[in-house]
Amino acid sequence: GAGVSQTPSNKVTEKGKYVELRCDPISGHTALYWYRQSLGQGPEFLIYFQGTGAADDSGLPNDRFFAVRPEGSVSTLKIQRTERGDSAVYLCASSRGGGRDETQYFGPGTRLLVL
Amino acid sequence: DQQVKQNSPSLSVQEGRISILNCDYTNSMFDYFLWYKKYPAEGPTFLISISSIKDKNEDGRFTVFLNKSAKHLSLHIVPSQPGDSAVYFCAAAYGGSQGNLIFGKGTKLSVKP
Numbered sequence: 001g002a003g004v005s006q007t008p009s010n011k012v013t014e015k016g017k018y019v020e021l022r023c024d025p026i027s028g029h030t031a032l033y034w035y036r037q038s039l040g041q042g043p044e045f046l047i048y049f050q051g052t053g054a055a056d057d058s059g060l061p062n063d064r065f066f067a068v069r070p071e072g073s074v075s076t077l078k079i080q081r082t083e084r085g086d087s088a089v090y091l092c093a094s095s096r097g098g099g100r101d102e103t104q105y106f107g108p109g110t111r112l113l114v115l
Numbered sequence: 116d117q118q119v120k121q122n123s124p125s126l127s128v129q130e131g132r133i134s135i136l137n138c139d140y141t142n143s144m145f146d147y148f149l150w151y152k153k154y155p156a157e158g159p160t161f162l163i164s165i166s167s168i169k170d171k172n173e174d175g176r177f178t179v180f181l182n183k184s185a186k187h188l189s190l191h192i193v194p195s196q197p198g199d200s201a202v203y204f205c206a207a208a209y210g211g212s213q214g215n216l217i218f219g220k221g222t223k224l225s226v227k228p
Contacts, residue, residue: 042218106158
């Protein structure tokens with residue numbers, strides 16, 4: 001497809017379980033971002049990839065959160081030992097080259113609910 | 116501590132009138148500002164941006180004004196249309212940043228026919 005896609009669209013899990021969220025960026029985009037949007041809040045930055053490497057992971061809340069982008073395209077956000085406070089919409093965005101004046105195109109998000 | 120603040124959670128405007136959405140920021144290191152629009156169940160969509168070297172940027176019905184001394188920006192939509200009804204997020208980026216954006220909480224705009 002032409003846009004950023006994210007799977008699954010919804011994920012319900014139990015406290016303590018492990019989840020993986022997938023992002024397919026726009027073809028050719030080298031920069032990929034993950035954000036988290038909690039209820040009533042704006043998106044909050046988690047991690048930024050330039051190619052295969054995590055160039056900035058300063059937004060990851062703790063070491064239960066990890067993300068990879070092994071081939072510089074698809075990215076997976078991994079959350080271990082999920083907690084109820086992890087419930088949120090997880091948004092992925094990509095841009096052509098990174099940098100603040102490159103437009104970020106967002107996917108529809110994965111809505112995660114931890115029971 | 117919120118660095119980007121949108122103090123109005125909602126705004127209702129009549130079709131054809133002007134919509135003015137406001138945003139304040141606290142960090143003087145921000146030098147690039149953006150507005151995103153979000154419909155339910157969709158990701159945010161880029162609308163318009165402005166660099167801190169400008170005080171105005173216009174794109175069709177959308178104009179963003181930046182007042183650096185007041186650390187304030189606003190988005191004007193003229194004329195407003197029912198299809199503009201959405202949540203509008205203000206975002207900011209630091210000089211030299213790699214693009215990680217700091218967002219406000221959003222303002223829900225309703226444009227009534």
